[in-house]
Amino acid sequence: MHVPTLAEITAEGKKPEVLFWVGCAGSFDDRAKKISKSFVKILQKASISFAVLGTEESCTGDPAKRAGNEFLFQMQAMANIEVLNSYSVTKIVTTCPHCFNTLKNEYPDLGGKYEVVHHTQLINDLLKEGRFSISGSYYKGKRITYHDPCYLGRANQVYEAPRKLIKKLDAELLEMKNCKEKGLCCGAGGAQMFKEPEKGNKDVNIERTEQALKTNPDIIAAACPFCNTMMSDGVKNKEMDENIEVKDIAELIASAEGM
Amino acid sequence: MDRPKKRWLNMLRVAFGQSKMVSRPVSGTLHLIVYIGFIIINIELLEIVLDGLLGTHRILAPYLGSFYSFLIASFEVLAALVIISVILFWTRRNLLKINRFWNSEMKGWPKKDADFILYFEIILMSLFLLMNATDFLLQNSEAPNYVKAGFFPVSQFITPFFTSFSIQTLILFERTFWWLHISGILIFLNYLYYSKHLHILLAFPNTFFANLDPKGKFVNNKTVKKEVKRMLDPNIDPYASLESGSESSKFGASDVLDLNWVQLMNSYTCTECGRCTSECPANQTGKLLSPRKIMMDTRDRLEEVGANITLNGSFKDDGKQLLNNYISQEELWACTSCNACVEACPVGIDPLSIIMDMRQYLVMEQSSAPGDLNNMMSNIENNGAPWPFNNQDRLLWANDN
Ligand code: SF4
Numbered sequence: 001m002h003v004p005t006l007a008e009i010t011a012e013g014k015k016p017e018v019l020f021w022v023g024c025a026g027s028f029d030d031r032a033k034k035i036s037k038s039f040v041k042i043l044q045k046a047s048i049s050f051a052v053l054g055t056e057e058s059c060t061g062d063p064a065k066r067a068g069n070e071f072l073f074q075m076q077a078m079a080n081i082e083v084l085n086s087y088s089v090t091k092i093v094t095t096c097p098h099c100f101n102t103l104k105n106e107y108p109d110l111g112g113k114y115e116v117v118h119h120t121q122l123i124n125d126l127l128k129e130g131r132f133s134i135s136g137s138y139y140k141g142k143r144i145t146y147h148d149p150c151y152l153g154r155a156n157q158v159y160e161a162p163r164k165l166i167k168k169l170d171a172e173l174l175e176m177k178n179c180k181e182k183g184l185c186c187g188a189g190g191a192q193m194f195k196e197p198e199k200g201n202k203d204v205n206i207e208r209t210e211q212a213l214k215t216n217p218d219i220i221a222a223a224c225p226f227c228n229t230m231m232s233d234g235v236k237n238k239e240m241d242e243n244i245e246v247k248d249i250a251e252l253i254a255s256a257e258g259m
Numbered sequence: 260m261d262r263p264k265k266r267w268l269n270m271l272r273v274a275f276g277q278s279k280m281v282s283r284p285v286s287g288t289l290h291l292i293v294y295i296g297f298i299i300i301n302i303e304l305l306e307i308v309l310d311g312l313l314g315t316h317r318i319l320a321p322y323l324g325s326f327y328s329f330l331i332a333s334f335e336v337l338a339a340l341v342i343i344s345v346i347l348f349w350t351r352r353n354l355l356k357i358n359r360f361w362n363s364e365m366k367g368w369p370k371k372d373a374d375f376i377l378y379f380e381i382i383l384m385s386l387f388l389l390m391n392a393t394d395f396l397l398q399n400s401e402a403p404n405y406v407k408a409g410f411f412p413v414s415q416f417i418t419p420f421f422t423s424f425s426i427q428t429l430i431l432f433e434r435t436f437w438w439l440h441i442s443g444i445l446i447f448l449n450y451l452y453y454s455k456h457l458h459i460l461l462a463f464p465n466t467f468f469a470n471l472d473p474k475g476k477f478v479n480n481k482t483v484k485k486e487v488k489r490m491l492d493p494n495i496d497p498y499a500s501l502e503s504g505s506e507s508s509k510f511g512a513s514d515v516l517d518l519n520w521v522q523l524m525n526s527y528t529c530t531e532c533g534r535c536t537s538e539c540p541a542n543q544t545g546k547l548l549s550p551r552k553i554m555m556d557t558r559d560r561l562e563e564v565g566a567n568i569t570l571n572g573s574f575k576d577d578g579k580q581l582l583n584n585y586i587s588q589e590e591l592w593a594c595t596s597c598n599a600c601v602e603a604c605p606v607g608i609d610p611l612s613i614i615m616d617m618r619q620y621l622v623m624e625q626s627s628a629p630g631d632l633n634n635m636m637s638n639i640e641n642n643g644a645p646w647p648f649n650n651q652d653r654l655l656w657a658n659d660n
């Protein structure tokens with residue numbers, strides 16, 4: 001698929017409506033790349049003009065900051081802000097709640113002020129504006145449970161946007177024992193994704209997967225590439241991966257619409 | 260101090276209105292009863308003190324008329340409800356063995372403190388009712404000074420225990436209960452400062468000064484900000500010494516004096532309820548980390564540093580610090596920064612901010628992150644991603660099938 005870069009579009013003298021911040025997982029992780037593609041298909045279907053930074057994008061610095069390396073974080077932020085400001089970017093959408101949180105909350109203080117939205121929010125807006133629609137028969141009657149990513153939910157109070165989309169699919173939305181404000185972490189946040197867990201009696205993702213399995217779902221919906229990995233591993237560990245899929249909301253919509 | 264209106268609202272909602280307490284309905288309701296009882300019965304305390312000082316008997320009664328009877332009646336009912344709630348609290352803590360009351364940090368003094376407060380509350384409420392019961396009897400036997408005033412729906416049931424005594428003995432009883440009650444309250448007020456019960460005062464300023472921003476927004480370290488700015492500014496002499504002012508250039512926190520005052524106030528406000536710990540994913544899966552312990556350790560160490568300063572005039576190195584001597588690195592590295600603890604805390608405490616400050620110290624001052632994290636960070640440094648991929652390949656995903 002052709003994904004335009006901001007450099008290309010700017011060279012044509014145009015300005016896209018929104019910049020898609022792909023993030024490191026969305027760019028390099030095999031599982032998360034599929035989410036990026038699904039989301040691009042949705043953007044194309046809605047005929048919204050967008051661009052990515054491509055090789056000009058660099059890690060937001062989120063994992064460095066949560067690990068305690070504030071120095072590295074701020075260096076990354078300054079470099080990214082310089083690129084973003086040089087293109088006069090005004091609106092950013094991202095499929096990763098960690099990028100979303102960092103760009104939205106921590107960049108302004110360092111000189112990077114943009115309107116930042118999560119992809120589940122943007123898709124809702126596109127639907128509201130009538131730029132595309134979901135017909136909703138593909139997942140009709142399917143049991144879908146939704147896992148709240150900490151950095152989307154508790155950290156930024158976005159609980160409803162993803163849920164609205166699942167309901168649009170005509171699927172049955174199931175809530176886990178811990179949801180919304182009380183959502184249980186998947187275990188990846190705070191840079192845990194990149195290290196072995198400390199000694200304990202269980203891995204966090206297993207605990208969370210058990211909660212998800214208790215709802216007896218067909219699909220576990222996620223809205224974060226890291227949660228997606230953690231939950232997929234959990235489902236595999238429980239040997240349920242034959243029966244239960246872990247899918248990003250963008251993937252659900254893309255396949256519902258046959259994209 | 261920014262956004263004062265929002266801060267007042269937050270305090271009204273969370274501290275005064277107990278909004279977070281009720282997210283756990285059982286303990287929330289019991290606590291609400293004790294809390295309302297505490298506030299309302301304090302109105303009666305005013306009269307009790309005035310009577311003591313002026314040698315009067317129920318000084319407010321003539322001014323309030325029948326409303327006075329209503330007041331006394333509601334105080335009595337509340338006192339009885341408080342006693343019942345406290346007994347249920349004690350049962351939950353000691354017989355039902357609810358997990359969060361039995362974590363390792365609750366051994367010893369914290370456990371005793373919690374029980375002690377419950378006993379204290381039962382004793383104070385009982386003394387109040389006993390005082391009323393004997394007063395009621397004295398009023399009925401028309402003892403001098405004991406004018407008829409008040410309505411005693413609860414304590415009238417205690418009166419049978421005292422009917423056989425003479426008026427003289429009854430007065431002695433009534434005075435003794437009065438004195439025990441008032442001195443109990445004074446002792447309790449002094450005890451607060453050594454107890455988790457200090458939250459009854461600090462919950463208010465603590466919620467007032469709590470973070471109002473989205474929980475995901477972590478403060479950008481100011482010392483680092485200055486340094487980064489200096490590095491990126493071509494006009495500044497790169498060899499000039501880093502800090503000319505007196506401000507500390509230490510990155511992060513290794514001891515309590517590196518924390519800010521809100522974090523320190525947090526530690527004194529902590530009620531040791533353990534709601535944070537019971538929501539913590541690390542703790543739930545058996546890791547050492549317990550956000551409640553982070554707060555208790557901070558307070559304990561601050562007490563120690565305070566005693567040190569009192570003794571020596573200024574802080575004298577005691578070879579200890581919050582890091583390692585109280586909070587281990589294993590605890591700090593187990594945190595997923597999920598904010599569940601912050602969300603759960605009924606008095607607006609932020610254990611995560613202390614964890615993050617200490618991680619900053621570990622990484623930026625000591626370079627002692629776990630090896631995997633060091634790899635992740637050097638990847639970001641070298642190729643702009645936490646994994647070892649070439650940044651030139653960032654857009655390849657679009658072509659993959
Ligand atoms: S932020 Fe850290 S300490 Fe707090 S609940 Fe989450 S993992 Fe536990």
Ligand code: SF4
Pocket residue numbers: 528529530531532533534535536550551554603604605606607608610
């Ligand atoms: S930090 Fe808050 S939730 Fe945790 S024990 Fe203290 S008062 Fe309770």
